Every structure is written in C-alpha cells, then in structure tokens.
Amino acid sequence: MRNRVVLALAAALCLAAVPEISAYAKKKNAEGSRQFQKQLTNDQKILQALNRLTYGPRSGDVREVKSMGLKKWIDRQLHPENIAENPVLAGKLRTLDTLTMSGSELVRNYPTPQMVRQMVNGQIPFPADPDRKLMLTKLMQKYEQRQAKGGDAAAGPNVANAQALGDLLSSQQLRSMRQGTAQQRLAAFHAIPKEKQDDAIGAMPQGLRQGLFAIAPPELRRRLEMANGPQQMITRDLSEGKLLRAVYSNRQLDEVLADFWFNHFNIYLDKGADRYLVTEYEREVIRPHVLGKFKELLEATAKSPAMLFYLDNWQSVGPDAPQARGKKGARGLNENYGRELLELHTLGVDGGYTQADVTEAARCFTGWTILQPQRGGEFAFNKRVHDEGEKTVLGVRIAAGGGMSDGEQVLDIVAHHPSTARFISKKLAMRFVADEPPASLVDRMAETFRKTDGDLRAVMKTMLESKEFFSEGAYRSKLKSPLEVVASAVRTVNAEVDYAFPLANQVSQLGQPLYRKQEPTGYSNSSKEWLNSGGLLARMNFALQLADNKVPGVKVDTNQAARPDASVAAIALGSPEFQKR
Amino acid sequence: MPTRRFFLRNSALAMVGVGAAPLWLERALHAADAPGARKKILVAIFQRGAADGLNVVVPHGEKAYYDLRPTIAIPRPTSDPGKRGDTALDLDGFFGLHPSLAPLKPLFDQQHLAIVDAVGSPDPTRSHFDAQDYMESGTPGRKATEDGWMNRALPKAAGKVSPLRVVALGPVLPRAVRGSVPAVAMQTIEGFQVRNAEAAKQFEQMYSAAKDPLMQAAGRETFEAVAMLQAIQRRPYTPAAGADYPRGRFGQSLQQIAQLIKSDVGVEMAFADIGGWDHHVNELGPRPSEGVLANLLREYGQALSAFWKDMGDRMNDVVVVTMSEFGRTARENGNRGTDHGHANSMFVLGGAVKGGKVYGKWPGLEREQLHEGRDLALTTDFRDVLGELVARHLGNPSLKTIFPGYDPKLLGLV
Numbered sequence: 001m002r003n004r005v006v007l008a009l010a011a012a013l014c015l016a017a018v019p020e021i022s023a024y025a026k027k028k029n030a031e032g033s034r035q036f037q038k039q040l041t042n043d044q045k046i047l048q049a050l051n052r053l054t055y056g057p058r059s060g061d062v063r064e065v066k067s068m069g070l071k072k073w074i075d076r077q078l079h080p081e082n083i084a085e086n087p088v089l090a091g092k093l094r095t096l097d098t099l100t101m102s103g104s105e106l107v108r109n110y111p112t113p114q115m116v117r118q119m120v121n122g123q124i125p126f127p128a129d130p131d132r133k134l135m136l137t138k139l140m141q142k143y144e145q146r147q148a149k150g151g152d153a154a155a156g157p158n159v160a161n162a163q164a165l166g167d168l169l170s171s172q173q174l175r176s177m178r179q180g181t182a183q184q185r186l187a188a189f190h191a192i193p194k195e196k197q198d199d200a201i202g203a204m205p206q207g208l209r210q211g212l213f214a215i216a217p218p219e220l221r222r223r224l225e226m227a228n229g230p231q232q233m234i235t236r237d238l239s240e241g242k243l244l245r246a247v248y249s250n251r252q253l254d255e256v257l258a259d260f261w262f263n264h265f266n267i268y269l270d271k272g273a274d275r276y277l278v279t280e281y282e283r284e285v286i287r288p289h290v291l292g293k294f295k296e297l298l299e300a301t302a303k304s305p306a307m308l309f310y311l312d313n314w315q316s317v318g319p320d321a322p323q324a325r326g327k328k329g330a331r332g333l334n335e336n337y338g339r340e341l342l343e344l345h346t347l348g349v350d351g352g353y354t355q356a357d358v359t360e361a362a363r364c365f366t367g368w369t370i371l372q373p374q375r376g377g378e379f380a381f382n383k384r385v386h387d388e389g390e391k392t393v394l395g396v397r398i399a400a401g402g403g404m405s406d407g408e409q410v411l412d413i414v415a416h417h418p419s420t421a422r423f424i425s426k427k428l429a430m431r432f433v434a435d436e437p438p439a440s441l442v443d444r445m446a447e448t449f450r451k452t453d454g455d456l457r458a459v460m461k462t463m464l465e466s467k468e469f470f471s472e473g474a475y476r477s478k479l480k481s482p483l484e485v486v487a488s489a490v491r492t493v494n495a496e497v498d499y500a501f502p503l504a505n506q507v508s509q510l511g512q513p514l515y516r517k518q519e520p521t522g523y524s525n526s527s528k529e530w531l532n533s534g535g536l537l538a539r540m541n542f543a544l545q546l547a548d549n550k551v552p553g554v555k556v557d558t559n560q561a562a563r564p565d566a567s568v569a570a571i572a573l574g575s576p577e578f579q580k581r
Numbered sequence: 582m583p584t585r586r587f588f589l590r591n592s593a594l595a596m597v598g599v600g601a602a603p604l605w606l607e608r609a610l611h612a613a614d615a616p617g618a619r620k621k622i623l624v625a626i627f628q629r630g631a632a633d634g635l636n637v638v639v640p641h642g643e644k645a646y647y648d649l650r651p652t653i654a655i656p657r658p659t660s661d662p663g664k665r666g667d668t669a670l671d672l673d674g675f676f677g678l679h680p681s682l683a684p685l686k687p688l689f690d691q692q693h694l695a696i697v698d699a700v701g702s703p704d705p706t707r708s709h710f711d712a713q714d715y716m717e718s719g720t721p722g723r724k725a726t727e728d729g730w731m732n733r734a735l736p737k738a739a740g741k742v743s744p745l746r747v748v749a750l751g752p753v754l755p756r757a758v759r760g761s762v763p764a765v766a767m768q769t770i771e772g773f774q775v776r777n778a779e780a781a782k783q784f785e786q787m788y789s790a791a792k793d794p795l796m797q798a799a800g801r802e803t804f805e806a807v808a809m810l811q812a813i814q815r816r817p818y819t820p821a822a823g824a825d826y827p828r829g830r831f832g833q834s835l836q837q838i839a840q841l842i843k844s845d846v847g848v849e850m851a852f853a854d855i856g857g858w859d860h861h862v863n864e865l866g867p868r869p870s871e872g873v874l875a876n877l878l879r880e881y882g883q884a885l886s887a888f889w890k891d892m893g894d895r896m897n898d899v900v901v902v903t904m905s906e907f908g909r910t911a912r913e914n915g916n917r918g919t920d921h922g923h924a925n926s927m928f929v930l931g932g933a934v935k936g937g938k939v940y941g942k943w944p945g946l947e948r949e950q951l952h953e954g955r956d957l958a959l960t961t962d963f964r965d966v967l968g969e970l971v972a973r974h975l976g977n978p979s980l981k982t983i984f985p986g987y988d989p990k991l992l993g994l995v
Binding site: 312315316317319332333334335336339343344349355358509510511512518519521528529530531532533534535536537538540541544545567570571574575576577579580 | 629630705706707708709710711751752753754759764765766767768772773774775776777779780781783784787788791792793795796797799800802803806807856857861862914915916918920921953
C-alpha cells in the first residue's frame with residue numbers, strides 16, 4: 001500500500017532520468033526556441049498531459065492513460081460530456097445546495113440580515129421550505145435580541161445562553177454534549193426535538209459548537225455554519241465546490257478550463273450584489289462555453305447580471321438618453337465595462353484601440369442593465385437610458401437608432417478582431433504550454449481561432465497536438481498556482497476530503513483567495529507571480545500540515561502513509577519539484 | 582568556495598537563527614555595515630485602483646472643481662464646528678484634505694507631511710494593470726523592464742548584506758521591489774517560518790539543490806530571511822506611544838514594517854499596498870464623511886498616522902511616499918463616481934521632509950486646461966518625487982540607471 005503513495009509521489013515529481021529544463025536558462029539565451037523543438041519521451045508526454053490538463057496526476061493515472069493511449073485520453077478530455085462523472089463527487093456536492101440555485105433563490109434562502117428583516121416585515125416573501133422559514137425567523141429574533149442589548153451577543157458564551165441551553169437539554173444530555181464521545185455528543189444533540197434544535201445551536205457556547213462541528217456529518221455541519229449567518233454559505237459553497245471538483249472530477253480539463261475562463265472574465269464576489277450573482281455566473285455563463293465558441297462565451301458574460309454589476313455597466317446611461325435626468329440628478333456614461341471588454345476580455349491592452357473606442361463602446365452598451373440586482377437580478381435592455389446616436393468602434397460605423405443591437409455589434413466586432421484571436425491564443429498557451437510560449441505556436445492557434453470562428457475546442461486541439469506542447473521547453477516549466485498546489489497535493493497522496501473549506505483557506509493563505517480577486521485582471525497566468533519567499537514558506541507549511549493530517553476535513557490514509565512515510569510525503573509535497581507542473 | 586567572511590556571517594546568522602544570539606549581536610551584525618550611522622529607509626505605499634486625487638487633496642479654491650462635480654465634490658472648508666467633519670480641511674487657502682484624513686492634518690501642520698499635486702505618470706494609458714506596472718517598474722511606456730525601481734534604487738551594499746534589505750508586505754512580491762537584490766514578501770512576521778524545525782532543514786537542503794536556478798535562489802533567500810527573523814518572532818510587539826493601527830490588512834502591514842525597522846534587521850526598502858480605490862459608482866455616501874472613499878481614506882490616514890507615532894524619532898531616518906497608478910476624471914460620471922483619469926497626488930512623510938506645503942504647479946480645471954479635455958493635467962512626473970528621495974534621502978546618485986531615459990527634476994522635498 002505504501003508503495004502506491006511513493007509511486008504516485010515519484011510520478012508527481014517526475015523522477016525520470018531526464019534532467020529538468022530550467023525556465024530561466026530557456027529565457028536567457030537563444031537555446032530557448034530550440035527547447036521547444038526537442039521532443040519528450042513517451043512517458044514524459046503522458047506526465048506533461050496529466051500535469052497540464054488535470055489538477056495533478058493521482059496514483060494510477062499514468063497507467064490509465066497508457067492503456068487508453070495518450071491521444072485518445074486527450075480527446076476524451078476535450079469532450080467532457082462523454083466522460084461519466086465521478087459518483088463520489090456528486091455525493092460530496094450534494095449538501096452544497098447553493099451551487100444549483102438561481103440568484104433569486106439564493107437571495108430567498110440565504111438572505112442578509114437586512115433581507116431577513118424585510119421578510120419578517122412582509123416586504124418580501126419567505127422561502128417556501130417551512131424549516132428554512134423557521135430558521136430565519138429564529139435568526140431574526142437573535143439579531144433583535146442582540147441589537148436590544150446594544151452589543152455583540154455572539155462574542156462568547158454568556159449566562160443567558162447557558163441558561164437557555166439548560167432549558168433545552170437535560171443535565172444528562174448536557175454532560176454528554178460536553179464530555180461524551182463523538183457518538184454520545186451527536187446522540188445527545190439528536191435527542192433534542194427537531195423544532196428546538198436551531199435554538200439549541202443558537203444557545204451553544206462557542207467551544208461546544210466547535211466541538212460538535214468537528215464531528216458533525218455534512219447536514220448538521222451546515223446547520224451549525226448557518227447559525228453564523230446564512231449569506232456566508234454562498235461563498236463557502238463556491239470555494240468548497242471548486243476544490244472538490246478540482247480533486248474529484250473525472251472531467252479534469254473541463255475543471256481547469258472553468259478556472260481559466262472564470263479568471264479571464266473575472267468577477268469579485270464581495271462587490272455588493274455579486275455575492276448572489278457569481279454562483280449562477282460560473283454555472284450558466286462560464287461552464288457551458290469553455291469548449292464552445294468564444295463569441296458565445298463573450299456574449300454570455302456581457303449579458304450576465306454578475307458582469308453588468310461588477311463592471312458597473314448596469315448603471316451606465318447615455319448622456320442624452322430620455323431618462324438621463326432622473327430623481328437622483330443627472331446620470332451618465334460609465335466607461336468601466338467598455339474599457340475592460342477591450343483591454344482584458346478581447347483585444348488585449350496592445351490590441352490597437354484608443355480612448356475614443358472605449359468611450360464609443362461604452363455608449364453602445366448604455367441600457368444593458370439588470371432588473372432588481374439586489375434580488376438576484378436578470379438581464380434587461382432599458383431603451384430609455386440608451387444612447388441612440390451614431391457611434392464608431394474600431395473603425396466600424398454603428399448607425400444611429402440600433403438600440404440593444406449596438407452592444408451586440410460591438411461584441412461581434414471585437415470577437416472577430418485579429419487581436420482577439422492572438423490575445424486569447426497567447427493567454428491559453430501561457431496557461432498550458434509555457435510562460436513565454438513560442439510565437440510559432442501562438443500563430444497557429446490564432447489561425448485556428450480565425451478559421452473556426454473562435455471555436456475554443458479547435459484552438460485547444462491545435463495546441464494539444466503541437467510539438468511545442470510536448471517539448472522540453474514546456475516540460476515542467478510552469479510554477480503551480482496556489483489552487484494547483486493544494487489540489488494536486490491532495491490528489492497525489494490520495495487524501496479523502498470530507499470538508500473542503502479548510503483547503504480553500506489554504507489556497508487563500510498561499511495568496512489566491514478564490515472568487516476574491518478584486519481587480520478585473522484576474523490572477524496572473526505567469527509563474528513569476530507566485531515565486532516568492534513568503535509563498536514558498538506557506539507551501540512548505542501546507543505540505544507539512546496535509547501530510548501530518550492537520551488540515552481539518554482532509555484525511556490522508558494512515559494505512560497508506562504510515563508515520564515514516566508521512567514525513568516523506570511532507571517533504572516531497574513541499575519540495576521545489578512539486579511546485580512545478 | 583566559502584570565504585572566511587561568508588563563514589563568519591553564516592555562523593552568526595545561525596546563532597541568530599536558533600535564538601541563541603543576544604539582541605546586541607543581531608544589531609552589531611548590521612551596524613557593522615554602517616558604522617556610526619543608521620541606514621536611511623524608504624517606505625513606498627501603493628494605492629491600487631487609481632485613487633481620486635481631486636477628492637483626496639481637494640482644490641477648494643478652484644471654482645471649476647465644484648462645477649465639474651455637482652454631487653460628489655468635497656465642500657469648501659468651514660469655520661462652523663458642526664460641519665467641519667464634512668468639509669475639506671484647509672491646508673493653504675487653496676487645497677484641503679478630505680475630512681476623513683483628519684489624522685494626517687497635524688503632520689502637515691507640523692511640516693512633516695508634504696503633498697505633491699498634479700503628479701503622476703506621463704504615459705497616457707488608462708489601464709490599471711499597465712499603469713501600475715509602469716509606475717512600479719519606474720519606466721513609463723516600457724514594458725520590457727524586468728525589475729522594479731525600488732530594487733534598482735538600493736545603494737550598493739558593502740560588507741555584510743541583510744537578506745531583508747527589501748521587504749514587501751503581502752502574499753505576492755510586487756513588481757516595484759523585484760530585481761537582482763533578493764526581495765522578501767511576507768504576510769506577517771510571525772508566519773514567516775517553517776513550522777517544523779526538522780523539516781525546515783530538509784527543505785533548505787532540497788531548495789539549495791534545486792535544478793531550477795530561480796527556485797534555488799528563492800529558496801536561499803527565503804531561508805536566510807527566516808533565520809534573521811526567528812529572534813524577532815519570539816518577542817511580542819507593542820506599538821510605541823499608544824499608536825493605534827486600524828484593523829485590516831493595510832494597518833497591519835504598516836505595523837509589521839514599523840516592527841521590522843525598529844528591530845534593526847537591515848530593512849532599507851519596504852513596500853505595502855492598499856486596494857479598493859476604483860470608485861466608478863457612489864464615491865461619496867449621503868455625506869462626504871461617509872461612503873466608500875471616506876471609509877478607505879479613514880483607514881489609510883489612521884494607518885499612516887499610527888505608523889508615524891509608533892516610529893517616533895526613527896522617522897528621522899525614514900521617508901514614506903505614497904502613489905496610485907493614475908487619477909480619475911475631473912468631471913463626475915453618470916453614477917456619482919469617476920472614471921479613469923490622469924494626474925493625481927502623492928504624499929511624502931518623514932522627519933527630514935520639508936512638509937507643510939503642497940508642491941507642484943497647479944494646472945487648473947477649466948476645460949482647456951484639462952488633459953484630453955477630461956482629466957487633471959500632469960505638471961510633475963512621479964519620477965521627480967521618487968528620484969529626489971532616492972538621491973537625497975537614500976543617497977544613491979545613480980538616477981540614470983534607476984530611471985533610465987529620464988532626468989528627474991528635484992522639488993526640494995528633503
């Protein structure tokens with residue numbers, strides 16, 4: 001059994017006989033371009049594909065690819081719809097119910113305190129589920145008690161709480177809860193009548209609640225978390241879902257691409273209403289298009305409430321539009337989306353646009369807005385705030401009176417602009433091939449992009465069939481991002497993830513808080529970004545914690561990794577080799 | 582081959598590392614570099630997202646300012662104590678500070694804080710990413726520059742070199758400090774260690790044998806810095822003079838910088854950043870002292886003021902300089918916010934700074950005076966400010982290599 005882990009580690013670290021090619025030397029001399037011509041051995045090719053198209057090889061993956069044939073395996077990854085999903089993943093995602101909800105369902109089921117108040121006052125409806133309604137009502141009572149006391153009642157156990165708990169539990173049960181075994185504690189909790197359980201949770205002092213949390217099965221764990229404020233569950237579910245999929249999904253390339261494209265069309269979760277909009281955005285806007293047409297992906301983002309809110313377009317108003325002068329004084333143009341569309345989403349900063357193009361594009365998108373953004377929102381075109389005048393974007397005249405089609409025309413122009421084909425191809429090549437991908441490869445990818453009307457699967461195929469992808473110049477040249485380090489470590493040692501939130505925290509600690517990159521640039525695609533002393537130390541510490549079974553919610557099988565092996569694993573996972581992919 | 586000096590230095594460092602070295606030895610290790618005098622230190626603060634300079638340093642003497650910003654201008658200074666919290670704090674009869682920067686007003690009055698206005702990068706880009714990159718590389722318009730201006734600006738080291746000459750607070754190493762001199766990124770001093778001593782040794786060996794030279798160098802720098810910090814990590818830190826840093830990352834960053842400087846571990850350059858300045862929408866709340874800009878400025882001003890207090894007379898050797906990638910449109914946009922603009926303001930704080938003055942030529946805000954008809958025009962290049970601090974404060978005269986292709990004009994700030 002131990003051997004398997006050691007083998008997996010060896011595979012992950014590529015302990016093959018061929019010396020590693022350093023990214024540094026490659027960049028510094030003309031040797032560089034030649035490195036992209038040197039082909040890898042067949043075994044190296046398999047590792048290269050696993051390292052780039054998955055979140056790291058698990059034990060057995062190399063064998064699987066070998067028996068299937070590399071070409072066929074890659075082709076399967078390019079058609080995730082044909083890959084049966086891992087049933088283990090479905091089981092683990094089941095309790096994360098926010099992941100399948102629409103924006104408006106999220107608002108109703110996971111409201112902010114302010115919204116709960118509106119529900120209690122009858123201004124907005126409660127969720128249909130009676131248990132949920134009860135829970136929210138209780139929560140409201142707690143908020144109000146807290147306010148009445150004029151302080152923060154949650155800051156630790158107090159006499160009133162202890163009293164309340166005493167009313168709900170017999171002294172026998174209370175003793176079991178405090179001192180019992182895991183089973184006794186759970187039994188004591190479940191002995192509480194169902195309608196009183198939320199009260200009991202609310203009354204528990206911090207220590208008791210944490211103690212119960214550590215042993216709780218997923219459903220109870222969720223109820224305990226909810227007591228800290230339902231709205232935070234959305235963020236938690238997103239991060240946990242991302243980690244669980246990265247670790248367990250059989251559709252690995254699909255997951256890698258979902259991460260890539262979310263980051264390309266980045267949204268910051270903590271910007272106001274976006275908390276309720278990002279879940280749907282990732283699920284309905286990004287995921288369905290990652291191997292589809294770029295134009296469709298672009299248009300989906302442009303019309304998504306999440307993007308309209310994040311880059312402020314929903315409030316942008318044509319200066320001469322009928323409704324420009326409203327109750328709140330003059331409203332007008334907001335350039336934010338117009339600029340990032342050109343700079344970050346399509347042409348790239350050197351793609352050949354001017355400030356005038358930014359302003360003109362912004363004029364085209366006036367009226368692209370959101371109905372009720374704070375209630376989960378949906379896209380709408382508001383004719384009354386649209387700038388109806390003539391515009392010129394990137395040399396193309398857009399006639400006056402086009403209404404909503406103005407923005408659609410802009411999307412069409414930029415999606416088919418040659419700079420976009422190049423910019424997108426280069427960014428993909430930076431993620432999958434090398435920090436400074438050879439121009440010859442980028443050219444061929446851009447050509448495919450143009451010939452296929454931006455078919456992203458075809459562009460990926462051009463890249464994955466290239467000699468550059470399977471070259472020594474590319475091999476092990478990329479530094480893993482924090483997400484990649486954490487997910488690949490878990491996969492390498494075949495750890496069991498019961499509760500993924502602590503893993504998501506590790507990713508933050510390493511410098512990449514998920515869904516929380518504030519700037520529209522997203523996280524950097526370049527290795528340099530992640531290579532620094534603080535980050536290296538954090539990676540070593542993560543390796544130690546994981547291998548010593550000290551990351552809560554994650555278990556490295558001690559049968560497989562017995563004590564002496566645990567430290568071997570720690571050292572291997574923190575080693576310089578493991579930081580590369 | 583290791584030289585004798587190398588050996589001595591490393592055994593001393595090792596003593597520091599295991600906590601066996603008394604504080605005097607640590608200090609002596611570094612004092613040896615600069616007998617008799619403490620090194621000068623430069624702290625750079627980056628306000629990421631393009632701060633709205635016109636609402637930070639308010640040109641209340643300019644009528645056009647109020648015409649351009651009917652709903653988000655900061656009102657003129659008042660003598661009415663009831664309204665003072667929501668009006669500009671007058672500096673010189675023309676400029677005033679945003680009311681949330683009240684903690685910095687005494688520093689200006691005591692002539693420790695200088696302000697440079699209508700300053701920034703001459704490059705016309707309005708891309709956050711490019712503009713930050715240009716300001717941090719110190720080479721506007723040149724993308725090929727690989728290192729940052731702070732790294733190039735370090736004076737040539739003689740004798741023993743601290744691994745902590747350049748420190749950035751945060752999870753990643755910012756562009757401004759990257760370069761040939763090893764630079765360290767840390768989130769906290771306390772967390773900067775491997776939590777298992779046995780593993781630490783093994784990691785150190787593995788990284789020193791890494792095949793990738795970048796990885797090897799990063800490992801070496803890391804473990805040298807870890808050794809240096811071990812002794813400080815054991816001493817709890819209490820800011821001096823009751824300095825009260827605001828909660829949040831920026832306040833914590835400045836507190837850690839103060840701790841590092843006061844511990845004499847050889848810091849010469851420190852970098853911290855504070856994000857969230859990209860206020861396209863509802864920049865001001867119902868009152869000027871409320872809303873996103875006010876809240877951010879409060880944190881920013883309190884942190885700088887606490888740093889000043891905490892550092893005490895050490896500020897004689899320290900200059901803090903602040904910058905943001907570009908300013909924002911002079912005219913408010915359609916959503917009570919501002920879009921990406923051009924020139925901005927910079928703060929320069931220090932014991933040796935000739936403060937109490939707003940430097941730079943005011944270009945005016947009339948239509949024909951605006952840059953491209955929309956933004957505050959630029960009259961001072963940011964490299965004039967940084968160049969002066971590098972040359973006159975740090976004493977590094979090689980401005981031609983630090984800011985290639987540019988000849989900084991000194992303003993007389995220090």
